[in-house]
Amino acid sequence: MRAPGPLLEVEGLSKAFGGVTASDALSFTVMPGEVHALIGPNGAGKTTAVAQIAGELKPDDGRIRLDGREISHLPVHRRALLGLGRSFQITSVLPDFSVLDNVALAVQAHAGHSFRLIRNARRDARLRDPARAMLTRVGLAAVAGRAAGALSHGEKRKLELAMALAGHPRLLLLDEPMAGMGGEDSARMVEVLQGLKGTVAMLLVEHDMDVVFALADRITVLDGGRVLATGDPEAVRADPAVIAAYLGEEGVACQPC
Numbered sequence: 433m434r435a436p437g438p439l440l441e442v443e444g445l446s447k448a449f450g451g452v453t454a455s456d457a458l459s460f461t462v463m464p465g466e467v468h469a470l471i472g473p474n475g476a477g478k479t480t481a482v483a484q485i486a487g488e489l490k491p492d493d494g495r496i497r498l499d500g501r502e503i504s505h506l507p508v509h510r511r512a513l514l515g516l517g518r519s520f521q522i523t524s525v526l527p528d529f530s531v532l533d534n535v536a537l538a539v540q541a542h543a544g545h546s547f548r549l550i551r552n553a554r555r556d557a558r559l560r561d562p563a564r565a566m567l568t569r570v571g572l573a574a575v576a577g578r579a580a581g582a583l584s585h586g587e588k589r590k591l592e593l594a595m596a597l598a599g600h601p602r603l604l605l606l607d608e609p610m611a612g613m614g615g616e617d618s619a620r621m622v623e624v625l626q627g628l629k630g631t632v633a634m635l636l637v638e639h640d641m642d643v644v645f646a647l648a649d650r651i652t653v654l655d656g657g658r659v660l661a662t663g664d665p666e667a668v669r670a671d672p673a674v675i676a677a678y679l680g681e682e683g684v685a686c687q688p689c
């Protein structure tokens with residue numbers, strides 16, 4: 433039997449801002465169900481790569497394929513319909529609506545035509561039941577009735593994750609999901625992401641190496657817009673080029689990076 437192909441293929445992706453090459457012929461893959469971490473020092477090109485994959489930034493050159501289909505020229509919403517989920521866009525949360533309403537609206541937004549005419553997403557069980565299920569998955573079921581604006585920072589990030597999951601993505605793009613969180617919130621988010629492992633592939637940009645090594649099946653290390661190394665966590669941790677450029681002798685990321 434043929435092994436399944438990659439879910440995401442990035443091939444020769446290049447992007448320059450004036451004289452700065454942010455992506456330099458970048459190539460890597462994400463396999464179905466895999467948690468793939470993108471790491472590297474400040475300015476290595478991680479966010480630029482994710483923005484091009486999401487469709488927010490136009491590459492100068494290269495190709496992006498999702499499940500074998502070229503998506504390089506598709507707008508953000510078309511990529512979302514094909515299974516690319518982007519979390520942590522805080523602007524999409526409506527602060528005066530309840531946590532459950534926010535997720536129900538996200539379910540509605542992804543459900544397409546059949547739901548467009550339904551007036552009240554707040555009452556429709558076809559939207560609220562899956563929304564409740566998403567909240568349970570991210571550990572927010574207990575605050576479903578609270579106004580989204582009253583959530584703590586950590587809870588808001590989980591709400592955004594639930595909203596991204598509402599679109600049933602096949603690949604979640606997570607750019608620093610623990611940013612601004614304290615130790616406890618961060619640990620809870622790691623647990624939530626661990627719980628999602630295997631159900632959705634994730635491309636994770638993260639500076640905290642404890643988080644990366646706790647979650648990643650594979651790691652790609654960027655430096656100066658190029659791939660420095662790619663492989664399983666143990667191989668990457670032991671790679672002399674990665675140690676020299678990023679991890680340091682102890683296998684710990686330089687601080688604060």
Ligand SMILES: Nc1ncnc2c1ncn2[C@@H]1O[C@H](COP(=O)(O)OP(=O)(O)OP(=O)(O)O)[C@@H](O)[C@H]1O
Binds near residue numbers: 452473474
């Ligand atoms: N809109 C932009 N205009 C000009 N230069 C940019 C722009 N976005 C990114 N850059 C530059 O491109 C390079 C890569 O930036 P990018 O934000 O992708 O790196 P990063 O690895 O995500 O860094 P960090 O870990 O600090 O978030 C940097 O030199 C950055 O200054």
